[in-house]
Amino acid sequence: MKQLRQAILWAVLVAIALLIVLSAIGALIGVEEARDLFSSPPLIAFWVLVLLVLASGFAAFRRLITAPAGLAMHLGAILIVAGAMWGSGKAHDLRKRWLDDTKVQSGTMPIMKGQGENHIYNEAHEPVATLPFTLFLRNFSIDYYPPKDKGWQLIVVSPVVNPQGEVTRHEERLDWQIGEEIPIAHTTVRMKVLQYLRHARAAFAEGAKPRVAITDAAGKPLGELEPKAGAEVALKEPAVTVRVIRVFQNLKIVGTGAGHEVIDDVGHGENPGLQVRVSGKEAVLWEGYVLPQMPGQVKPAPEASPLIVQYAVPGPTGAAEDPTSESPAMEIELTHEGRTQRQWLMPEPGAGMAVLPLGPVMAGAAGAAEAHGMERMTAPELYLIQPQGAIQSYKSDVMVLEKNRRVDQDVIEVNHPLHWGGYSFYQSSYDAEREAYTVLSVSSDSGLVVVYLGMAILSIGAFWRFWGEPGWAWIKRAGHGA
Amino acid sequence: MALKLTEVGILIYVVMALYVAAGTMLAMHKRPAGTAFFGLGFGVAAFAFVLRWIEVDHLPLQNMFEVFLCLGALMWPITLFCRRFMGVGGEAADAFIGFLVLFPAGFVFKADPQQLPPALQSPLFLPHVASYMLSYVIMAKAAVPAFMGLLADRPTGDPAALDYEAAANRVARVGFPLLTLGLVLGMWWGKVAWGDYWNWDPKELWSLISWLVYLGYFHFRYMFGLKFKRVNCTLLLVGLAAIILTLIWVNLSRLFASGMHSYAS
Numbered sequence: 001m002k003q004l005r006q007a008i009l010w011a012v013l014v015a016i017a018l019l020i021v022l023s024a025i026g027a028l029i030g031v032e033e034a035r036d037l038f039s040s041p042p043l044i045a046f047w048v049l050v051l052l053v054l055a056s057g058f059a060a061f062r063r064l065i066t067a068p069a070g071l072a073m074h075l076g077a078i079l080i081v082a083g084a085m086w087g088s089g090k091a092h093d094l095r096k097r098w099l100d101d102t103k104v105q106s107g108t109m110p111i112m113k114g115q116g117e118n119h120i121y122n123e124a125h126e127p128v129a130t131l132p133f134t135l136f137l138r139n140f141s142i143d144y145y146p147p148k149d150k151g152w153q154l155i156v157v158s159p160v161v162n163p164q165g166e167v168t169r170h171e172e173r174l175d176w177q178i179g180e181e182i183p184i185a186h187t188t189v190r191m192k193v194l195q196y197l198r199h200a201r202a203a204f205a206e207g208a209k210p211r212v213a214i215t216d217a218a219g220k221p222l223g224e225l226e227p228k229a230g231a232e233v234a235l236k237e238p239a240v241t242v243r244v245i246r247v248f249q250n251l252k253i254v255g256t257g258a259g260h261e262v263i264d265d266v267g268h269g270e271n272p273g274l275q276v277r278v279s280g281k282e283a284v285l286w287e288g289y290v291l292p293q294m295p296g297q298v299k300p301a302p303e304a305s306p307l308i309v310q311y312a313v314p315g316p317t318g319a320a321e322d323p324t325s326e327s328p329a330m331e332i333e334l335t336h337e338g339r340t341q342r343q344w345l346m347p348e349p350g351a352g353m354a355v356l357p358l359g360p361v362m363a364g365a366a367g368a369a370e371a372h373g374m375e376r377m378t379a380p381e382l383y384l385i386q387p388q389g390a391i392q393s394y395k396s397d398v399m400v401l402e403k404n405r406r407v408d409q410d411v412i413e414v415n416h417p418l419h420w421g422g423y424s425f426y427q428s429s430y431d432a433e434r435e436a437y438t439v440l441s442v443s444s445d446s447g448l449v450v451v452y453l454g455m456a457i458l459s460i461g462a463f464w465r466f467w468g469e470p471g472w473a474w475i476k477r478a479g480h481g482a
Numbered sequence: 483m484a485l486k487l488t489e490v491g492i493l494i495y496v497v498m499a500l501y502v503a504a505g506t507m508l509a510m511h512k513r514p515a516g517t518a519f520f521g522l523g524f525g526v527a528a529f530a531f532v533l534r535w536i537e538v539d540h541l542p543l544q545n546m547f548e549v550f551l552c553l554g555a556l557m558w559p560i561t562l563f564c565r566r567f568m569g570v571g572g573e574a575a576d577a578f579i580g581f582l583v584l585f586p587a588g589f590v591f592k593a594d595p596q597q598l599p600p601a602l603q604s605p606l607f608l609p610h611v612a613s614y615m616l617s618y619v620i621m622a623k624a625a626v627p628a629f630m631g632l633l634a635d636r637p638t639g640d641p642a643a644l645d646y647e648a649a650a651n652r653v654a655r656v657g658f659p660l661l662t663l664g665l666v667l668g669m670w671w672g673k674v675a676w677g678d679y680w681n682w683d684p685k686e687l688w689s690l691i692s693w694l695v696y697l698g699y700f701h702f703r704y705m706f707g708l709k710f711k712r713v714n715c716t717l718l719l720v721g722l723a724a725i726i727l728t729l730i731w732v733n734l735s736r737l738f739a740s741g742m743h744s745y746a747s
Contacts, residue, residue, distance in 0.1 A: 009705045016698040023691045027684040027731070034682035084680065106677065145597040390597045414600035415675045426677045443677040451679060455666040462659040470655070474567060
């Protein structure tokens with residue numbers, strides 16, 4: 001027995017030393033290579049041996065069973081190694097081959113906003129597993145910390161050709177003062193800020209405000225409305241009432257079929273629209289959405305000719321002070337080769353920037369149309385931009401659908417995954433350009449409970465053995481001494 | 483690297499100076515003076531911690547600056563505890579360890595509230611870091627008698643103190659559960675944040691190596707007892723070396739392969 005114990009202890013020391021050496025190699029060769037190394041066949045044999053040595057310890061050392069702390073530490077280690085082996089990629093592959101278990105260990109799941117997905121993809125973007133439920137992305141958004149510098153900045157971004165012939169985009173902040181003419185870096189254009197309104201809204205030429213026009217099929221005007229929620233006009237012939245229910249800055253339709261939703265996605269673009277209701281004497285005749293490019297058509301009576309509801313949105317001609325607005329506006333004068341023109345830089349409400357391409361200015365009036373099309377990416381651009389704070393969180397608002405029924409919903413964030421159906425879903429990546437989709441990484445939870453249990457009892461055992469036992473002994477000694 | 487000329491910052495520098503004075507006095511066997519400087523350093527550090535608490539209006543253990551300030555203040559209680567309950571000395575070395583612990587708080591970590599990137603926003607962040615840092619301090623304290631144990635059997639002129647090997651063992655026993663907890667909390671957090679409790683990241687592997695060295699030490703000492711005292715001591719020094727490598731691997735790893743902990747720098 002004594003020799004057996006000696007042998008087991010030697011095996012323990014050798015196993016620990018081997019694991020130290022392998023871990024050091026793993027730390028040198030890189031994450032993927034280390035993962036492959038530790039799940040290669042010789043290492044699988046090694047892990048099995050580790051489990052055997054730990055188990056044989058229980059047989060040979062009675063104290064590992066009679067002393068609870070020792071039992072906890074060694075049982076914890078067994079559970080962690082066994083649970084990790086059960087949850088490994090190799091084990092998933094084997095169960096797939098032998099047991100027809102379709103579960104995969106990990107993968108990714110890109111989901112478009114307003115759509116559902118029930119496949120897990122591998123690195124080559126091939127579907128590797130089909131889930132018995134669907135994740136539906138209601139929304140994806142990014143939260144920012146408040147910017148440290150709250151002021152808006154004027155920045156010129158210009159293409160610069162480096163000695164290797166590569167075009168890089170160079171950013172330079174412009175220091176400006178009202179009325180002072182300054183050169184725009186990397187261009188031959190000079191500019192002067194004529195006025196700067198910190199809180200501004202778009203101003204429109206007289207009579208060019210956005211409006212709702214109601215005409216007959218031939219285009220004869222029948223009535224007009226202000227695009228404001230609650231605005232209403234009663235027509236005499238035909239006798240209908242037209243009412244604006246809701247005004248959208250950026251109308252978006254999210255979802256499909258019965259689950260769809262119309263939202264106002266402020267700050268992510270511009271798509272003005274209205275929700276309009278047309279009522280007859282007794283009943284609502286029509287209710288729907290009207291966009292500038294998509295008028296509403298209503299028949300007041302089955303045989304009558306249709307009414308047309310149009311939403312006309314003219315472009316702004318300038319800006320006006322508006323204390324309730326968070327957006328600024330800047331009027332500038334650009335001078336290039338003796339020609340001068342005035343422009344407004346005005347971000348959309350809720351947007352963090354306004355852009356003015358300088359290509360047309362530099363090409364002159366004659367070449368303006370041509371220049372506008374000319375490589376926008378390589379022409380300098382002037383930005384009025386609000387510095388953004390650091391990213392605080394990425395949020396994927398998802399629903400879990402089973403047989404088209406919603407069974408769960410959650411907002412997935414970094415450090416806040418969703419657990420469903422034996423998988424965990426993590427915020428992993430996203431569409432940096434338009435925030436139109438999210439990428440979740442998926443990982444199997446197989447064996448996780450066992451590993452967690454092992455981690456818990458290993459820790460408890462260690463504290464018990466090294467803190468609890470001597471502490472308890474000290475308390476007993478102190479009691480006897482008193 | 484920047485000087486902190488706030489009240490708390492200046493207090494930290496005062497404590498660092500007091501710790502150096504205490505360590506020097508204690509090393510020169512001027513016990514009363516050394517103990518007075520050490521105790522005074524603790525008082526000022528505790529005052530700085532309370533001041534910080536009042537300033538930020540919550541328990542100041544929310545960022546690395548605060549964790550290291552707290553650890554620096556804990557050095558004297560740790561020393562007293564080891565002396566009172568375990569018969570372990572090494573006060574002079576402890577004062578210098580306290581100085582080293584306060585160094586990052588004084589010069590490296592930013593004191594103002596940080597805008598944490600999404601990956602670090604987790605309730606597991608501070609327990610994970612705090613248990614690791616506390617265990618590292620204790621393992622550093624264990625390494626001092628371990629090193630002395632290579633040179634001599636027991637301290638001269640301190641009849642109350644244990645022999646070096648036993649003292650090192652007792653301190654390492656206090657640190658090991660904290661080292662285990664740090665590792666386990668890191669695994670738990672890894673699952674929550676990255677999808678896996680083990681990602682084969684170089685920093686993970688180095689922290690595993692540190693833990694394994696101490697694990698090996700306890701098994702070796704169980705197997706051979708006091709037969710190879712110098713080997714016991716050497717293993718504890720190897721453990722501290724592994725801890726130091728774990729701590730600086732973030733920077734070294736750029737030379738080899740990038741890992742997930744790299745952003746933490």
